[in-house]
Amino acid sequence: MAEVEINAVSKAFGKTQALSDLSLTIGDGEFVALLGPTGAGKTTALRLIAGLEQPDSGSIRIDGRDVTGDAPADRDVAFVFQQYSLYPHLTVFENMAFALRAPTRRVPEADIRVKVQEVARLLHIETKLDNKATQLSGGQMQRVAIGRALVRSPSIYLMDEPLSSLDAKLRGELRLELKRIQVDLGATILYVTHDQTEAMTMASRIGVLEGGRLMQIGSPREIYENPINAHVAARLGQPTINLLPAALFGGAPAGAETIGARTEHLTIARGGGDVSATVKRVEHLGDQSHLHLDVAGRPVVTLADPETGFGAGDVVSLRLNKPLFFDARGWRVAA
Amino acid sequence: MTSATTAHSVVEPSITTRRFAGSLVVLYAVITMIPLVWIMLTAFKSPDDAISYPPKVMFKPSLEGFCNLFTTRSRQTPEFIRSLGPPQGLCDSIARSRNMVVAGPSNYVPRFINSLIIAFGSTVLAVALGTLSAYGFSRFRVPLKDDLLFFILSTRMMPPIAVAIPIYLMYRTIGLSDTRLGMILLYTSVNVSLAVWLLKGFIDEIPREYEEAAMIDGYTRFQAFVKVVLPQATTGIAATAIFCLIFAWNEYAFAVLLTSGNAQTAPPFIPIIIGEGGQDWPAVAAGTTLFLVPIVVFTVLLRKHLLRGITFGAVRK
Numbered sequence: 001m002a003e004v005e006i007n008a009v010s011k012a013f014g015k016t017q018a019l020s021d022l023s024l025t026i027g028d029g030e031f032v033a034l035l036g037p038t039g040a041g042k043t044t045a046l047r048l049i050a051g052l053e054q055p056d057s058g059s060i061r062i063d064g065r066d067v068t069g070d071a072p073a074d075r076d077v078a079f080v081f082q083q084y085s086l087y088p089h090l091t092v093f094e095n096m097a098f099a100l101r102a103p104t105r106r107v108p109e110a111d112i113r114v115k116v117q118e119v120a121r122l123l124h125i126e127t128k129l130d131n132k133a134t135q136l137s138g139g140q141m142q143r144v145a146i147g148r149a150l151v152r153s154p155s156i157y158l159m160d161e162p163l164s165s166l167d168a169k170l171r172g173e174l175r176l177e178l179k180r181i182q183v184d185l186g187a188t189i190l191y192v193t194h195d196q197t198e199a200m201t202m203a204s205r206i207g208v209l210e211g212g213r214l215m216q217i218g219s220p221r222e223i224y225e226n227p228i229n230a231h232v233a234a235r236l237g238q239p240t241i242n243l244l245p246a247a248l249f250g251g252a253p254a255g256a257e258t259i260g261a262r263t264e265h266l267t268i269a270r271g272g273g274d275v276s277a278t279v280k281r282v283e284h285l286g287d288q289s290h291l292h293l294d295v296a297g298r299p300v301v302t303l304a305d306p307e308t309g310f311g312a313g314d315v316v317s318l319r320l321n322k323p324l325f326f327d328a329r330g331w332r333v334a335a
Numbered sequence: 336m337t338s339a340t341t342a343h344s345v346v347e348p349s350i351t352t353r354r355f356a357g358s359l360v361v362l363y364a365v366i367t368m369i370p371l372v373w374i375m376l377t378a379f380k381s382p383d384d385a386i387s388y389p390p391k392v393m394f395k396p397s398l399e400g401f402c403n404l405f406t407t408r409s410r411q412t413p414e415f416i417r418s419l420g421p422p423q424g425l426c427d428s429i430a431r432s433r434n435m436v437v438a439g440p441s442n443y444v445p446r447f448i449n450s451l452i453i454a455f456g457s458t459v460l461a462v463a464l465g466t467l468s469a470y471g472f473s474r475f476r477v478p479l480k481d482d483l484l485f486f487i488l489s490t491r492m493m494p495p496i497a498v499a500i501p502i503y504l505m506y507r508t509i510g511l512s513d514t515r516l517g518m519i520l521l522y523t524s525v526n527v528s529l530a531v532w533l534l535k536g537f538i539d540e541i542p543r544e545y546e547e548a549a550m551i552d553g554y555t556r557f558q559a560f561v562k563v564v565l566p567q568a569t570t571g572i573a574a575t576a577i578f579c580l581i582f583a584w585n586e587y588a589f590a591v592l593l594t595s596g597n598a599q600t601a602p603p604f605i606p607i608i609i610g611e612g613g614q615d616w617p618a619v620a621a622g623t624t625l626f627l628v629p630i631v632v633f634t635v636l637l638r639k640h641l642l643r644g645i646t647f648g649a650v651r652k
Contacts, residue, residue: 050547050551051551052547052550052551071550071555072547072550072551073550073551073552073553073554073555075551077551078551078552079547079548079551081544081547081548083542083544085544085548087545087563087566087567088567089566089567098549098552098562099552099553102552102553102554102558103553103554103558104553104554105553148548148552152552
């Protein structure tokens with residue numbers, strides 16, 4: 001494991017600027033998640049570190065060594081792809097042994113066997129080693145894909161949405177396992193995802209990418225509580241943060257054009273708040289409900305306790321409780 | 336690509352429809368098989384039975400056609416034949432019954448071997464070159480890629496025989512006339528365009544993530560190509576090889592024009608097998624029957640690869 005340092009890296013594909021001036025250091029043993037929508041440049045960042053793409057400018061250092069011009073094989077990184085991860089013509093064992101059998105590595109066959117079995121146990125696929133890769137379920141395939149990377153001890157594991165093709169239940173299970181394995185091995189991981197839950201639960205730091213730029217990087221809590229702009233604020237939180245004109249509510253600081261109100265910033269009551277709102281729809285999720293409100297013609301979504309018994313058509317009042325403020329261009333304004 | 340799934344209509348076809356469709360297929364198969372059966376039967380007829388009218392369906396089988404295919408014979412006086420010792424083998428006794436003796440082997444075997452060397456040689460070369468260039472076109476940014484691909488395809492747009500005379504003159508000048516190497520190069524150049532186009536389609540289907548994963552795992556691009564791309568392209572390679580082989584094996588026009596002795600292939604040789612008093616039809620039929628064997632064997636050997644969609648089910652799209 002080692003420290004990976006990305007320094008002012010830019011990359012364009014034709015006229016599309018995929019990444020602009022990305023600087024990021026992933027510490028030894030750290031789990032960093034890059035969070036962003038499709039096309040934000042997350043995958044490009046991974047491919048640049050892996051050496052599958054060459055940056056237009058900037059440099060990449062792994063363990064202090066400049067690897068910007070090196071071939072992928074010489075960088076000592078492991079990559080878990082979102083899909084197409086297994087070789088269909090090989091067995092599970094052969095798939096996992098593939099990296100160790102690389103001509104440059106010359107690992108003795110006995111050591112390969114031991115290592116593959118050890119990782120297979122870790123991932124609970126030790127009974128599937130003789131199966132063809134095509135005979136596995138989706139969850140097993142993805143475990144093998146992760147196993148292919150884990151048999152090595154690279155400088156860094158690069159993971160490109162490794163769980164996104166799985167169903168919700170499996171995703172939840174593998175999320176926990178992946179985090180446990182990372183802690184056990186002390187692995188350095190750069191993990192790309194558009195799923196805020198994965199980023200929030202696994203990462204020690206989250207980098208939010210938007211349009212090829214790193215908007216903000218920090219601990220999940222920091223990113224959630226202290227977003228530097230409306231983009232970052234909208235990335236985290238379920239339901240999504242409500243962005244409303246500051247004029248609707250009183251008490252906004254100077255320069256604030258928009259108020260960002262998450263569920264916890266809104267207090268709903270039957271009367272006596274700052275602003276009145278109409279309940280348009282209630283979605284019952286079981287332990288809680290999504291409340292769709294209309295505030296002066298603007299939609300607001302918030303959570304409510306099902307016990308409160310709000311129904312469509314009810315008129316309620318809203319009170320803001322230390323919300324976030326943003327200026328006209330979306331940047332944060334101190335309260 | 337071959338795959339296990341085919342399009343099904345929503346409504347199951349009725350028994351009558353299925354029977355009708357089945358009998359159409361059988362009828363078609365019978366019609367296409369008739370000439371083959373005819374050739375194979377003729378191969379076992381005597382020269383008289385072969386040209387009798389109306390044609391004989393029931394006849395006394397004879398190996399005379401095969402004997403005449405593999406030997407040359409000379410006519411002798413009955414006295415001379417009687418003065419010889421006992422006949423040497425089946426063909427000798429058949430020849431003597433017609434007042435002839437076996438003079439030596441015919442040219443069929445050398446021509447057949449020429450065919451094997453030239454057809455398989457050009458197939459291996461065309462498929463190897465085709466696979467490499469298809470991979471290049473599929474994976475790399477090649478300047479003028481579309482124009483190059485069109486140019487490669489355009490070599491197929493004219494009938495090859497249109498360039499027969501320039502090639503004949505060229506080959507005579509550089510000494511490739513009537514050589515196996517010359518024929519291998521010629522058939523390769525015709526087949527390589529087909530191979531590039533067919534294989535590019537197959538390689539495009541193989542996700543490049545496979546090679547990228549291998550390259551990150553410590554393999555060079557060429558090693559990744561051999562370890563990851565080739566095994567998954569076997570279906571396409573097998574199909575391409577069969578197409579190339581069939582063309583090279585059956586090619587007649589260039590073979591007539593460019594080969595006469597050393598490098599002559601079987602197709603121009605078989606139809607000119609002359610017996611006493613004209614074409615020796617049983618020998619021609621026997622030569623044709625044996626000529627079919629390699630293609631059938633090759634196709635049966637590769638059938639497994641042709642039918643198997645190797646990536647089916649392993650990739651999640």
